[in-house]
Amino acid sequence: MKSRILALLGGTLLSASAMAGGYQVNLASQRQIGMGHTGTGLVTGTSSIFFNPGAMSHLRENGVTIGASALVSKIAYRALEPGNAEAEVDNPVKTPFQVYAVYGINDKLKAGIGVYTPFGSTVRWGDEWPGRFGLNELSLQAIFVQPTLSYQITDKLGVGAGLVLAFGSVNLQKTLPVQGQDGQEGQIELDGDANTAVGFNAGIFFKPSEKLSLGLNYRSEVKMELENGDVTFSNIPAAASGNFQPGTQFSASLPMPATLSFGVGFTPTEKLTLAADLSHVAWSAYERLQFDFTKPVAGNTSSVNERNYEDAFIYRIGAEYMVTDALALRGGAYLDKTPVQDGYLTPETPDADSRGLSVGLGYTISDNISLDASFLYINKKERTDLANKSNGIGGTFKSIAYIPGLGLNFSF
Amino acid sequence: MKNSFYKTGALALFASVLLTSCDPEVDGTAPSKGEADFATYVALGNSLTAGFQDGALYSEGQVNSYPVILAQQFQAVGGSSTFTQPLMAEGVSAGTPGANGVPQALVLAPSTNCAGEVSLSPKVPGYGDMSVFARPANQGPYNNLGVPGAKAMHLLAPGYGNPSGLATQPATANPFFVRFATSPNTSVLADAMAQDPTFFTLWIGNNDVLGYALSGGTGEEPTAPAMFGGAINMILTQLAKDAQGAIANIPDVSKIPYFTTVPYNALDLDAEKAAQLSGYYKQMDPATEISFKAGKNPFVIKEDGVVRQIKPTELILMTVPAAQICEGLGSLIPIEDQYVLSEAELKKIADATQAYNTILKDAANTYSLAHVDFNAYLNRLASGIKIDEVTYAPTMVTGNVFSLDGIHFTPRGAAIVANEFISAINAKYNANVPAVDITEYRTVLLP
Numbered sequence: 001m002k003s004r005i006l007a008l009l010g011g012t013l014l015s016a017s018a019m020a021g022g023y024q025v026n027l028a029s030q031r032q033i034g035m036g037h038t039g040t041g042l043v044t045g046t047s048s049i050f051f052n053p054g055a056m057s058h059l060r061e062n063g064v065t066i067g068a069s070a071l072v073s074k075i076a077y078r079a080l081e082p083g084n085a086e087a088e089v090d091n092p093v094k095t096p097f098q099v100y101a102v103y104g105i106n107d108k109l110k111a112g113i114g115v116y117t118p119f120g121s122t123v124r125w126g127d128e129w130p131g132r133f134g135l136n137e138l139s140l141q142a143i144f145v146q147p148t149l150s151y152q153i154t155d156k157l158g159v160g161a162g163l164v165l166a167f168g169s170v171n172l173q174k175t176l177p178v179q180g181q182d183g184q185e186g187q188i189e190l191d192g193d194a195n196t197a198v199g200f201n202a203g204i205f206f207k208p209s210e211k212l213s214l215g216l217n218y219r220s221e222v223k224m225e226l227e228n229g230d231v232t233f234s235n236i237p238a239a240a241s242g243n244f245q246p247g248t249q250f251s252a253s254l255p256m257p258a259t260l261s262f263g264v265g266f267t268p269t270e271k272l273t274l275a276a277d278l279s280h281v282a283w284s285a286y287e288r289l290q291f292d293f294t295k296p297v298a299g300n301t302s303s304v305n306e307r308n309y310e311d312a313f314i315y316r317i318g319a320e321y322m323v324t325d326a327l328a329l330r331g332g333a334y335l336d337k338t339p340v341q342d343g344y345l346t347p348e349t350p351d352a353d354s355r356g357l358s359v360g361l362g363y364t365i366s367d368n369i370s371l372d373a374s375f376l377y378i379n380k381k382e383r384t385d386l387a388n389k390s391n392g393i394g395g396t397f398k399s400i401a402y403i404p405g406l407g408l409n410f411s412f
Numbered sequence: 413m414k415n416s417f418y419k420t421g422a423l424a425l426f427a428s429v430l431l432t433s434c435d436p437e438v439d440g441t442a443p444s445k446g447e448a449d450f451a452t453y454v455a456l457g458n459s460l461t462a463g464f465q466d467g468a469l470y471s472e473g474q475v476n477s478y479p480v481i482l483a484q485q486f487q488a489v490g491g492s493s494t495f496t497q498p499l500m501a502e503g504v505s506a507g508t509p510g511a512n513g514v515p516q517a518l519v520l521a522p523s524t525n526c527a528g529e530v531s532l533s534p535k536v537p538g539y540g541d542m543s544v545f546a547r548p549a550n551q552g553p554y555n556n557l558g559v560p561g562a563k564a565m566h567l568l569a570p571g572y573g574n575p576s577g578l579a580t581q582p583a584t585a586n587p588f589f590v591r592f593a594t595s596p597n598t599s600v601l602a603d604a605m606a607q608d609p610t611f612f613t614l615w616i617g618n619n620d621v622l623g624y625a626l627s628g629g630t631g632e633e634p635t636a637p638a639m640f641g642g643a644i645n646m647i648l649t650q651l652a653k654d655a656q657g658a659i660a661n662i663p664d665v666s667k668i669p670y671f672t673t674v675p676y677n678a679l680d681l682d683a684e685k686a687a688q689l690s691g692y693y694k695q696m697d698p699a700t701e702i703s704f705k706a707g708k709n710p711f712v713i714k715e716d717g718v719v720r721q722i723k724p725t726e727l728i729l730m731t732v733p734a735a736q737i738c739e740g741l742g743s744l745i746p747i748e749d750q751y752v753l754s755e756a757e758l759k760k761i762a763d764a765t766q767a768y769n770t771i772l773k774d775a776a777n778t779y780s781l782a783h784v785d786f787n788a789y790l791n792r793l794a795s796g797i798k799i800d801e802v803t804y805a806p807t808m809v810t811g812n813v814f815s816l817d818g819i820h821f822t823p824r825g826a827a828i829v830a831n832e833f834i835s836a837i838n839a840k841y842n843a844n845v846p847a848v849d850i851t852e853y854r855t856v857l858l859p
Contacts, residue, residue, distance in 0.1 A: 078438035082838055083831075085849035086438070130851045133801035177802045177812065181857050237858035239520065239532055382438060393800050398436040 023140075023349055024259075024281065025118055026314075026336075027096045030067040030372035030407030034360015035318025036332020037376075038275035040263025041215040043205070045409065046100035049114035049148050052215040052263070053160025054205035056110050056150035059102055067372065067407030068097040075123070075350060075399045079130055080386070083395075087129035092122055098407075107152070114146040114162070118256070123348055127187070131393030132175040135347045136187070142168035142194075142224070142256075146201055161202035166222045166256070168194035170229070176244070180237040188297075190250055192229020197222045199256075213265040218258065221285055225253040231293065248295040255285040257309075270322070275332075277316040283309035283339035305391050309339040318358075328362035330374075343389035350397035352383035372407040443488040446843030448656050449610040450491035454555050455479030456567060456604055456651070457615040459820060460829075461558025462588065463497070467536070467817035468517035469560055469588065470505035476823035476853055479556045479613065481830035485845050486611075497556040498548040498592035506544040508561060509587065513539035518816040520809075520859055527738035532859070534816035545587040552592065553607050557600050559589045563619045563635060564643035567600040605650055612657035613833060614647065615784075617772065618665065621764045622819075625665045628729055628750040629757030637767035644771055648779045658782035658837050661769040663790035666727060666758055669808045670818035674728040679709040679742055689743055704743075711742035713752045727753040730808075730818045782840035784833050800851065804828065812855040823853035 029047035032039040039051035046065040048055040071094040079085040102112035122139040125131060143166070150160030169192065176186035199222035207213040231248040261279040268274070286309040292302045318332030336354040345351070360374035380399040387394045455461050455477075462469055463477025474480075474497050483495035500506065507515035518534040525531070548554075559566070566586065571577050573593025577585025594603050604612065620635035651657065665671065681689065686704035693702040702712060702721055710721040711728065722728065732751040733741060741747060753761070769787055776783035793813065796805040804825075805811040808818055813825035821829060827850040834845045 074436050076436040076438050078440055079847070079849065081440055082834060082844055082847040083849065084440050084443070084846040088435070130849045131800055132851070177855065179854055179857050181859060183854055183857060239858040391798070391801060396438045396440075398438050400434065400436045402434075 023256075025071075025096055027069045027071070027376075027403065027405065028098055028116055028118075029065070029100075030069075030374045030405045031320075031330070031360065031362060032318070033069070033374035033376050033403070033405055034330030034332065034358055034362075034372065035275055035320055036316045036334045036356065036358050038263060038277040038316045038318035038332060040203070040217045040261040040277045040279075041205075041213050042263065042265040042273070042275050043213070046102045046112065047098065047114075048150075048160075048205075049100050049102065049112045049146060049162060050098070050116060050201070052203035052205055052217040052261075053112075053148045053150050053162050053201055054158045054203035054217070055213075055215060056102060056112055056148065056160050057108065057152035057158035058205060058207070059104070059110060061411040062103050063101070063409060063411040065098070065100045065407060065409045067099075067405060068095050069374070069376075069403050069405035070095055071401060071403050073399065073401040075397060077125075077129065077131065077347070077350075077393075078396045080384070080394045080396070083130075085130045087125060087131070090124050090126060092124065094122060109152075110150045110160075112148045112150070112162075114144075114148065116144055116146075118142060118144055125347060127173075127175050127185070131347050131395070132185075133177050134174060134391075134393040136173040136175060137171075138173075138348050139171040140168070141170075142166060144222075148201070156207050158205040159203070160205075161200060164199040164201055164220070164222060166194075166197040166199065166224065168197075168224050170194070170226065176233070176236070178237060178240045178244075180235060184235045186236045186240070186244065187234045188244070189232045189234070190229055191232070192226045192250070194224040194226050197224050211267045213267075215261075215263040215265075217261045217263070219261075221258040221282065222256040223253055224256060225251070227251045231297070243296075243298045245295045248293055248297060250291050250293050252289065252291045254289070257285045258282040272322075273320040275316075275318045277314070279314040279316070281312050281314065281339065284311045285309075286339075306344070306389055308341060308344060308389075310341055312337040312339040320362075326364040330358070330360035330362070332356075332358045341389075343386060344392070345383065345385035345387045345394075345397065346390050346392035347397075350383070350399060352381040352397070352399070354378055354380045354399075368411055370409045370411075372409065374403075374405045374407075376403040376405075377401070378403070441844050443846050444842075444844040445489035446838070446841040448489075448837065448841035448843050450486035450489060450845075451610045452555075452607060453479075453483055453486055453491060453495065453611045453613075454604045454607055454609040455482070455558060455613045456600060456647075457558045457613070458562045458619050459558065459560035460618065461556065461613075461615055462560050463556070463558070463826070464560045465815040465817070465820045465822065465826075466505075466517040466519075467515060467534070467815075467820075468505035468507040469500055470517050471500050471502055473815075473820075473823070474499055474556075476826055477556060477558070478821070478826040478829040478833065479558070481827055481848050481853075482613065482833055483555065485830065485834060485848055488846050489843065491611075495555045496550065496552060498552070498554045499550055500544075501546070501549065504540070504544050506540065506588070507536070509542065513541055514544050515539055520816060520856070523735060525735040525738050529738075533734070534818075542587065545591045547591050552594065553603065554592055555607070557604050559586055559600055561586055561588060561619060562600065562616065563623075564616045564640050564647070565635070567616060568643060568646055570597045570599050570602075572599055601647055601650060609651075609655045612651055612655050613660070614651065614657060615660040615662075615786075616644075616647075617662045617768045620768060621662070621761055622665050624757075624764075625671065625753060625761050626729070628748075628752050629754065629760070630750045634760065634764035637764065637771065640768050641771040644775050648775055648781075652779040652781060656781070656841065658784055658833055658840070659772055659776050659779075660784035660833070661772045661787050662765060663786045664762060664765050666753065666761055667790050667794055667806055668819055669806055669811065669814050670730045671727045671753060672806065673730045673808050673818060674732055674734065676722045676724055676726060676728060677708045677710045679704075679711050679737070680707070681709055681743075682706055692744070709743075712744075712746045713742075713749075714746035715749050715752055715754045719746045722747075722752065723755060725755055725758070727758065729753070782833075782836040784836040786829075786832065789832055802851070809856045809858070816856065822855050824850055824855045827853040
């Protein structure tokens with residue numbers, strides 16, 4: 001029981017996003033989503049707060065950006081052969097959002113603040129699928145707030161850094177393998193808010209020529225810690241009530257790994273911008289998931305599940321073409337390698353190498369106002385895994401997502 | 413306007429088709445019967461095949477028996493959509509008739525021992541008379557021919573379903589077969605052959621050794637292997653002549669919960685009590701080897717007339733009157749032979765099991781049948797098997813596999829058994845019969 005619960009929680013926290021490698025959600029800017037989520041080597045606008053604070057100092061105007069995506073994700077499951085049970089998630093549409101504001105203190109120094117949601121997704125398998133003892137539903141919310149300063153050392157060089165304050169919550173539900181006289185199965189729900197966590201985001205932006213720009217960005221690890229989360233049991237038969245006591249609380253922690261990105265921007269003509277990013281995500285920080293309970297759950301006060309994620313790379317390319325002065329067309333693609341090793345798949349994060357294709361457009365309405373629209377299609381490789389090392393649910397998983405988004409920019 | 417509305421509608425339709433068709437799908441290998449023919453399937457065996465659970469035959473266990481699950485899975489590859497069983501009437505259950513009558517299916521109920529400790533344990537809620545063996549309301553022929561209590565040779569015995577054979581000494585008939593035999597002098601095998609099966613499963617032999625084990629080694633000796641082998645060959649000569657099938661071997665019965673639930677050393681004593689008991693036995697016999705210490709002690713048993721302490725390798729049956737332990741059972745009063753399997757008795761059981769399984773394996777080769785190795789499966793189960801986050805083990809209640817009698821399966825256990833059959837059948841016949849989702853079947857229901 002202990003390890004079952006552990007597996008559940010571990011998956012929960014991690015599965016923040018079913019839609020990126022591991023549990024990252026890379027939806028930080030509507031313009032950049034259209035360009036394959038490149039941007040480390042570009043001045044992306046106010047979203048440089050996220051992509052590269054070093055580039056923020058190169059912004060020529062003050063600005064505010066708000067944007068949101070509608071994340072429609074679908075995951076199909078099929079039991080290990082010769083089994084043929086199938087299931088599909090019934091995920092609600094999630095709306096990751098971003099708000100950025102940049103203000104020039106002087107020509108060289110800019111201040112900004114970003115609010116974005118690098119985690120936030122719901123995986124809902126329901127309580128009837130064969131893997132229900134691993135997971136019914138996981139819902140994770142995380143909001144990062146990042147006040148940032150950026151300084152332009154020369155026309156060619158900018159540096160910047162921001163403090164990240166992370167707020168998060170998690171809700172995890174699964175079925176317990178105990179049945180009452182009416183055949184109903186027990187349920188466990190874990191619910192809690194994470195302590196405010198701290199990290200940073202720093203970057204260097206270098207523009208050696210009119211046509212070429214380079215960027216280096218480091219987003220530090222943020223360790224989310226949950227304390228005094230509530231464990232709620234339901235449908236527990238009286239005979240098993242001693243194993244599942246009311247008032248139980250849990251604590252757990254989850255690393256949101258550091259990401260180091262290098263990006264290149266190239267502008268062969270005034271109308272065309274090309275970009276490429278390479279990111280290294282330090283997933284190996286996620287070695288195991290430990291849960292501690294204030295009262296024994298099925299006889300155990302803690303549980304440990306191995307995760308043993310591996311560091312992974314993300315390869316991105318993107319382009320923007322100005323059809324007119326007002327209209328921009330964008331396209332991009334990326335490959336996000338999975339950090340999950342064979343044997344460690346979980347229904348919370350049935351991860352696999354992820355292919356993203358995106359299109360977008362930008363339209364300038366007036367001197368002050370412009371709009372961005374994006375559409376991202378994510379297709380993960382079908383993956384069959386025994387899940388025998390993660391205490392997950394063995395089977396074949398296939399995930400896709402459709403992510404349309406809209407953004408509004410206001411500059412002054 | 414109308415036109416543009418139409419266009420918008422068509423566009424929306426197109427978009428929805430596009431999105432729907434883009435739902436992720438996982439394609440598996442198509443179901444296939446391979447070289448097998450599942451058109452007419454019959455199941456032969458004992459209580460495990462009949463769907464006996466919680467110490468009785470009753471409809472819920474029957475409708476979740478492993479042959480039913482197999483038949484349901486065979487349907488995906490050309491098996492018949494009907495699989496008929498001699499169903500018990502709703503609300504009626506029939507255990508093995510005994511001195512008190514016909515026991516009803518066990519329930520988990522609290523019991524209080526002499527020390528005032530309350531614990532949940534399986535209890536017979538009541539007893540019925542022989543009328544519970546009324547003929548099934550549904551018509552045969554019956555595809556499930558499992559007969560609780562049957563040994564291998566019984567499947568061949570004419571008159572095994574003859575009511576007049578119930579009263580003879582020893583009885584030559586079995587009430588569980590009497591209720592559905594097609595005629596008084598038919599045999600289980602004859603009723604199977606009359607259906608011209610194209611496919612069969614045969615899981616027999618457990619009772620050839622189980623009866624001895626259930627009696628703590630005091631009852632009927634295990635069937636002689638030569639006799640067992642003769643019966644298996646006579647059955648298969650007919651059954652496998654024109655049909656394909658699967659034959660299962662028998663697990664080592666000493667590893668099922670009926671024999672492993674009561675620990676050998678559950679006699680918990682404080683120092684004072686231990687000294688008193690040691691003194692008592694010393695007084696009775698100064699040369700005694702029986703002694704006690706503070707903590708857990710091996711129970712005192714009476715095996716083959718000799719009073720001694722049980723060895724760690726020996727087993728106590730689940731039916732031992734545990735409530736009397738606090739009254740001195742197993743300490744002052746030895747546990748009787750009928751509740752204990754000694755090393756010698758366990759060896760006899762292991763030897764018989766091994767001999768039967770060799771015979772069954774040879775028969776699978778001789779008659780070219782799928783061979784299901786439940787002996788190996790139970791050994792793997794002994795250390796706990798985790799499937800989709802649920803642990804399965806040969807332990808009472810929490811092990812999820814065995815019903816309240818500690819011998820027969822829960823519906824979940826039956827589904828696991830069906831999947832073991834399917835694996836062996838797929839391998840033997842190059843088939844792809846889909847395995848069943850075991851989580852659709854219940855485990856032990858708790859109060």
